[in-house]
Amino acid sequence: MNKDQFLSRRKALLAGAAVLGAAGAAGAAQLLAADPGSPVRSAAPAAGAQANRLARKPSAYRLQPIAGYGPVRRGPAPTLVRHEPFLRVAGRGRTMVLTFDDGPDPRYTPEILRTLAAHDVHAMFFVCGEMAADNKDLVRRMADEGHVVGNHTWSHPLLTRLSRSAVHSEMERTSDVVEDACGERPVWFRAPYGAWNRAAFQIGADLGMEPLGWTVDTLDWTAPGARTxxxxxxxxxxxxxxxxxxxxGGDRSQSVRALREYLPRLLDSDYRITVPRRQYT
Structure with missing residues (x-):
């Protein structure tokens, strides 16, 4: 084979490779643009003048790879079924958590939110679904201001006297209202009266929530006076x-006044008021 024949054959091979590359690029582009719900069709082979035009374009498969090698995405870990609620929280130094139950109530919740905001403090609000449904603006405000919105059942019943289906309804309906109000479902729940049972723990876990109790009960519902x-x-x-x-859940004016007094005292005593992080194990 002489030099001229060798060059002619080389040009022919290069031209053929360009045609095949263009056809592959067209197929790759169709696969990436296909609607996920529609079947993937093979691209028709390019030919003639169309093939020549495609051959002069950059190879799409080089610029937009079909497959990647990024980390595998995993969903959140399932919530562990507890046998008792959390009563304390872990944290560095003098860390405490303030929680408020049974709301929101337009007479008292806004005042509590204002006091917390004045001291740049976040708290937890365990809301009842029937109250939240009528005051979604307050639930939304709680979340927008950085507070944690928890589930306190729909109507504040004694869960130990309800069937499993009734417990599930009380908790799920409340989570639905919270999600509708602020865009996220609660990840903490608290049993009314602190009356926990196996059904409450299991259903709470099924709904993606951890149980939280308390360490210090102010007994403010007995109206003992703001100073007490x-x-x-x-x-x-x-x-x-x-x-x-x-x-x-009643006249909470004493609770509002008491918060105005004890919150700055706690901060002056170097306590850090915070909210707990979700436990997955």
């Missing part, structure tokens, strides 16, 4: 403590 509520919080203050208060 304040004293109970300060006397019980300690690292890891979870304080139980209320922003609804």
């Amino acid at each position: 509520i304040e004293s109970r919080v300060m006397d019980g203050a300690a690292p890891g403590v979870v304080v139980l208060g209320h922003d609804a």
